[in-house]
Structure formats: structure tokens, C-alpha cells
Amino acid sequence: xxxxxxxxxxxxxxxxxxxxxxxxxxxxxxxxxxxxxxLPPYEFKEIVHQCYRIGVESLPLISLTGFIVGLVFTNQxxxxxxxxxxxxxxxxxxxxxxxRAMGPLVTALIAAGKVGxxxxxxIGSMKVTEQIDAMEVSATNPFKFLVVSRVLATTFMxxxxxxxxxxxxxxxxxxxxxxxxxxxxSTFFVQVFESISFLDIFSSVLKSILFGFTIGIVGCYKGxxxxxxxxxxxxxANSAVVISMFLIFIEELLALQIVNAIRAF
Amino acid sequence: xxxKVVETRGLxxxxxxxxxxxxxxxxxxxxxxxxxxxKSGSGKSVLIKIMVGLLKQDKGSxxxxxxxxxxxxxxxxxxxxxxxxxxxQNSALYDSMTVRENMEFPLxxxxxxxxxxxxxxxxxxxxxxxGLPQSINQMPSELSGGQKKRIGVARTLILNPEIxxxxxxxxxxxxITCMEINRLIRxxxxxxxxxxIVITHDLTCAKETGDRQAVLLDGQFKAIGTxxxxxxxxxxxxxxxxxxxxxxxx
Numbered sequence: 254x255x256x257x258x259x260x261x262x263x264x265x266x267x268x269x270x271x272x273x274x275x276x277x278x279x280x281x282x283x284x285x286x287x288x289x290x291x292l293p294p295y296e297f298k299e300i301v302h303q304c305y306r307i308g309v310e311s312l313p314l315i316s317l318t319g320f321i322v323g324l325v326f327t328n329q330x331x332x333x334x335x336x337x338x339x340x341x342x343x344x345x346x347x348x349x350x351x352x353r354a355m356g357p358l359v360t361a362l363i364a365a366g367k368v369g370x371x372x373x374x375x376i377g378s379m380k381v382t383e384q385i386d387a388m389e390v391s392a393t394n395p396f397k398f399l400v401v402s403r404v405l406a407t408t409f410m411x412x413x414x415x416x417x418x419x420x421x422x423x424x425x426x427x428x429x430x431x432x433x434x435x436x437x438x439s440t441f442f443v444q445v446f447e448s449i450s451f452l453d454i455f456s457s458v459l460k461s462i463l464f465g466f467t468i469g470i471v472g473c474y475k476g477x478x479x480x481x482x483x484x485x486x487x488x489x490a491n492s493a494v495v496i497s498m499f500l501i502f503i504e505e506l507l508a509l510q511i512v513n514a515i516r517a518f
Numbered sequence: 519x520x521x522k523v524v525e526t527r528g529l530x531x532x533x534x535x536x537x538x539x540x541x542x543x544x545x546x547x548x549x550x551x552x553x554x555x556x557k558s559g560s561g562k563s564v565l566i567k568i569m570v571g572l573l574k575q576d577k578g579s580x581x582x583x584x585x586x587x588x589x590x591x592x593x594x595x596x597x598x599x600x601x602x603x604x605x606x607q608n609s610a611l612y613d614s615m616t617v618r619e620n621m622e623f624p625l626x627x628x629x630x631x632x633x634x635x636x637x638x639x640x641x642x643x644x645x646x647x648x649g650l651p652q653s654i655n656q657m658p659s660e661l662s663g664g665q666k667k668r669i670g671v672a673r674t675l676i677l678n679p680e681i682x683x684x685x686x687x688x689x690x691x692x693x694i695t696c697m698e699i700n701r702l703i704r705x706x707x708x709x710x711x712x713x714x715i716v717i718t719h720d721l722t723c724a725k726e727t728g729d730r731q732a733v734l735l736d737g738q739f740k741a742i743g744t745x746x747x748x749x750x751x752x753x754x755x756x757x758x759x760x761x762x763x764x765x766x767x768x
Contacts, residue, residue, distance in 0.1 A: 294627070378613070387610035390570045391624035391677070392596035 282474045289394070289401050296402045303406035307368050311414060314363060319418035322359055323425030326350065331433065340434060344441050345448035347426040352449050353512075356419040357457050358505055361464035364411055365497035369472040372403050373493030376476025377486040385477070400477065404469035411465030412458050419457075456512045463504050471497045520547040522581075523681055523713045524569065529578035530737075531564055538564050540737030541578065546681070551707055551714045553728030555721070555760065560734050562717040563607070566683045569715075570602055571595045583680065600628055603674030603712070607686040609666035611658040611673070617645070618654050621673050628677060644672040647709065648702060664695035671702065675710060682706060682714040688723045700726040721761065733757050 327347055334340050376399055379385050388395040427441045472493040479489035524546035531539040538561035546552050556562045567573040568580050571587050580587045585598055611620050621641045625632065632640075645651045648668040658666060667687060674682065684703060688696040700723055706712060716727050724731055725745050732742040733754075741748045741757050749761040 375614075382608055382613075383606045383610040384612055386567075386572055387604070387606055387612075388623075389572060390599050390602070390604040391628070391674075392599045393624065393627050 278478070279474055282477070283470060285396065286400060286404055286470060289397050290405065292397075294397070296398050299398060299402040300405050303402050304410050307364075307403075307406050308410035308413060311364060311367055311410075312417070314367060315360060315414055315418055316421050318359060318363055319356070319421035320425040322355060322418075323347065323351065323422030323427075324429050326355070326422075327426040327429040331429075343430055343434070344426070344436070344444040348423060348445040348448045349453070351419055351422045351426070352453050352457055354505070354509075356422060357415045357460045357464060358501070359422075360415045360418045361411060361461070361468065361501045362498060364407070364414065364465075365468050365501060366494055368407060369468045369493045369497045370490040372407075372469065372472030373476040373479075374486055374490035376400075376403075376473055377479035377489035378483075380477060380479050381482050381486060396477075400473040403473055404466060407469030407472075408462055408465040411468065412461035415457065415461040415464075452512065452515065456508065460504065460508045463508070464501050467500045467504065468497050471500065522546065523548050523583055524715070525579075525581040526565075527579045529565070529568065529580060530576045531561065531568065531573065532576055537737055539575070542734070542738060544732060544739060544742075546713055546715060548713050549707070549711065550729045551703065551716060551727050553716045553718060553724040553731045554734055555719060555724055555731060556734035558719065561737060562734055563685050565734070566604070566685060566715055566717060569683060570599055570604055600677050601680045603671075603677070603679035603682045605667070605671050605674055605682065605684045605687060607689055609658075609670035611661075611666055611670060613658055615658075616654070617650075617656050617658070617661075617669055620658070620669065621645075621676055624673065625676050640676060644675055645669075647675070647705075648672045649698075662695075664691050664698065667691070667699055668702065671706070675706065678710070679712060682712045684714065684716045684718075686718055687716060688718060688720050696720070696723060697726075699723075703727045719760075733760065 327343060330346055334342055385395045423445060430436050430441055475489040475493040479485040522545050526542055526544040529539050529542040554562050564573060568575050569582055574588050583601060618641055622637060625637060645654060648671060650665055650668055687699050704727060707714060718724055730743060731745055731748045732739050733748060735756055740754045752758045
């Protein structure tokens with residue numbers, strides 16, 4: 254076998270090699286983000302613009318979903334709790350479920366679908382139409398303008414959206430509890446705040462920051478490395494959503510273990 | 519002796535098994551328009567992408583304005599890029615920005631201390647030069663192919679480049695718009711005193727815009743000279759075919 258042929262032979266198999274090369278590329282992409290984020294020039298205007306797009310433009314969808322989650326979860330939980338004569342615990346149950354898990358998870362999954370896919374498709378289409386090359390040849394750092402601004406925007410905005418979703422979901426739950434159990438707003442929210450601890454809110458915010466970072470970096474990575482023309486743009490958008498969601502579930506699982514360990518300690 | 523602004527020696531570039539450039543030698547002199555002709559996929563665009571550091575050669579040297587591009591650090595490369603205007607095949611206008619924002623983009627990031635009034639004046643002056651002053655607030659999606667090309671050229675001119683690189687400036691355009699783009703390329707040379715490389719496979723464009731022609735085949739330049747020198751006395755059958763197909767076999 255010639256030296257050239259030997260070079261082309263995969264180390265394990267083509268699929269394994271591709272997987273590990275992809276991991277190494279993703280890692281260097283993340284490292285580059287942390288390097289670029291601290292170096293000037295800072296694209297403040299673009300960061301604010303992206304925060305607006307990611308935050309404000311997601312509000313209608315997030316509001317509707319949060320409200321329905323709160324309402325439906327309350328209605329679904331009521332029969333079981335009533336069976337045990339514990340219907341008065343509904344506000345506590347809902348608040349713990351929403352703040353600890355459902356709020357961050359539902360918001361992150363919706364954002365992965367809406368924001369992650371749009372970032373992947375936008376940057377992917379810029380890549381295949383040479384707009385990223387055009388930025389580079391005009392002596393502008395496209396990584397800073399496109400990637401750093403979007404990842405920072407998702408990292409800032411997802412925690413805010415999560416807090417907003419929590420509020421809307423609790424409001425949806427309150428409407429149901431108010432209509433069925435005749436509980437006043439003040440009684441409902443006093444019970445809500447008595448049930449949740451500082452650790453619940455703190456871990457929820459930390460998780461949301463991680464989810465936001467994941468959605469941004471995966472969307473940007475997939476878009477920035479897309480190829481094969483318009484087909485590649487579709488693939489970038491699609492895989493941005495799939496991988497983000499996959500990572501969000503893994504992060505949720507890890508966060509749950511860590512928070513439970515802290516609680517036990 | 520004329521000053522060389524680009525000097526390429528023994529340039530080689532491969533993509534996997536495919537050897538695209540196999541020892542390219544090329545000089546671009548100050549103030550001249552050089553046309554690089556060749557089949558699709560012959561490496562014409564690769565050559566100018568190496569010039570601006572978008573791609574790196576495997577072997578050989580690429581001196582642009584006296585600097586070896588592959589050896590420059592990011593900051594130095596960006597300094598050099600400010601002196602080179604690159605007009606992309608598909609214009610590469612930023613979709614999400616208006617024409618004004620597209621043109622402002624390189625200017626506000628690379629030239630400090632300009633007032634809003636000065637920026638607007640510069641943009642309007644260049645839009646006037648490319649014949650599209652009315653398009654300033656339009657989005658790229660509202661422009662025709664020829665208009666996009668013109669705006670793309672205006673955007674590259676905003677930083678006063680010394681060298682212009684045109685990648686397939688007339689590809690996909692109708693003959694009248696092609697003629698207008700060819701005229702624009704000549705006017706830019708006269709007005710802004712630039713040296714240019716025009717990448718094309720359109721011989722009409724080559725004849726109208728180029729002082730010299732260079733034909734790239736099999737990864738090397740098979741003929742370099744004036745239009746008549748290259749095509750009237752071509753030894754290579756494929757160079758002859760190029761001419762015949764464009765001017766005779768229509």
C-alpha cells in the first residue's frame with residue numbers, strides 16, 4: 254500500500270472518524286467563542302438587535318405555550334390530588350413543577366425550535382451565498398459579528414424568557430384554581446412562594462443560562478459549517494434543532510442530579 | 519519597469535484528490551486589468567480567494583502589494599484586505615440589511631471618526647458612480663441581478679481599494695446588463711486608479727475589460743498576453759476552442 258493510500262485510510266471507520274472530527278471541530282468552535290467574546294471590538298448594536306429578535310419576537314409563542322402548560326397541568330393534576338383530599342396543594346405542586354422543571358424545559362425546547370433553527374438557517378444561508386466570505390474580505394470578523402452576538406443574545410434572553418414563562422404558567426394555573434377551588438390570587442401566590450426555595454430559582458436560572466448557550470452555540474456551529482448549497486442550509490437548521498433538544502435533555506438530567514445532591518447535602 | 523502589485527510563483531492547491539492549481543505563475547501590474555479565463559472548475563476563483571487569504575495555498579508564493587499572504591497574521595491580513603476589493607459571483611450582499619447598511623458595514627468598522635454626514639456622502643457618491651442612487655433604501659431582495667452586482671462593486675469600492683478582484687462579473691446576466699457591467703469595470707479603473715483581475719469565461723467581457731488575458735487550463739496558465747496574442751495565434755487546441763465557441767459557433 255502506498256503512503257498516499259495509507260494516509261486516506263480511516264483510523265477506525267469512516268463514521269467514527271467523522272464523529273470524532275466533528276466533536277473536535279465543535280470543541281474548537283466553543284473555545285473560539287470564549288476567546289472572541291472577551292476581545293474587542295464589541296458588537297453591542299448587533300447583540301441588542303439579536304436580543305430583541307430572540308426575546309421580544311418569541312414572546313407570543315412563549316406566552317401561549319406557558320399559559321396552556323400551566324392551565325393543562327393544573328387540570329390534569331386536580332383529579333389525582335382530589336382523590337387523596339389534597340386539592341388544596343395544587344398551587345404548591347404546580348409552582349414546584351413549573352419553576353424547577355417545566356418552565357425552563359418548555360421554554361428551552363420552544364426556543365430550540367424557533368430560535369435555534371432560525372440561527373442555523375440564517376448563518377447557513379449566509380455561508381453558502383458567500384456573505385460570510387464577504388465580511389471576512391472586508392476585514393470584519395464574521396465570527397464576532399454573527400456567532401458571538403447570537404450566542405450572547407440567547408444566553409441573556411433564555412433565562413428572562415424562562416422567568417416570563419414561569420409567571421405566565423402560574424397565572425394559567427391560578428385561573429384554573431380560582432375557577433374550581435375559589436382560591437383568591439393572594440392566597441394562590443402566597444402558597445406558590447412558600448413552596449419554592451432560593452435553590453429552586455437559582456438552579457432554574459443557571460440551567461436556563463446553560464440552555465440558552467447551548468441553543469445559540471449549536472445553531473451557530475451548524476450554520477457556520479453548513480455546505481452543499483440549499484440542501485445544506487436545511488440540514489443545518491434541522492440538525493441545530495435536533496442536537497440542541499438532545500443536549501437540553503441531557504443538561505436537564507445532569508442539573509437535576511446536581512441539585513438533588515446539593516439538597517441532600 | 520512597471521510595478522507589480524500581485525506576483526504569483528509556483529502556486530499549487532489541491533482539494534483532496536483534485537489538483538486544482540498546479541504551479542501557477544502570474545503577475546498583475548499597477549493600473550492594468552488582467553482577465554483570467556478558464557473552464558468552470560479550473561481554479562480561477564480559487565486563485566483570487568488565495569489572494570485575499572480566504573484559502574491557503576499548498577505550495578508556492580502569492581505576493582500581494584509586496585506581502586506574502588499566507589505568512590500574514592490576522593491583523594496584517596486585515597490591513598491588506600482593506601486594499602483589495604472583492605466582488606463576489608453572486609454579489610454576496612447581506613440579505614438582512616438595506617443597500618445603505620450594506621455599504622456602511624465595512625466603512626464604519628474600518629474607518630474611525632467619520633460623521634454620519636460623511637458616511638452618507640460617500641455612499642451616495644458611490645451609488646451615483648454605479649448608476650443606482652435611487653436604491654439606497656432598498657433591500658437586496660428588491661434588486662435585479664445586475665443591480666446587485668453593481669451594489670456589490672460599490673460596496674467594495676467604499677474602502678478605496680488599490681486592487682479589484684471580480685469573480686464572474688457577468689455570469690447569469692443578459693447581454694445589455696453585461697455590457698453595462700463591462701463599462702463599469704473600465705470606468706472604475708479610470709476613476710479610482712485600480713489594478714484589477716477579472717475572472718470570467720465570457721470572452722466578450724474579457725475582450726472589453728482586459729488589457730491582458732490569461733487562460734487557465736489543467737491548473738496552469740497556457741497562454742498570457744493581449745487578446746490578439748492569446749487567441750489569434752493560439753497553439754493550444756482548447757484555447758482555440760474557447761474563442762471559436764464564443765465568437766463563431768453561436
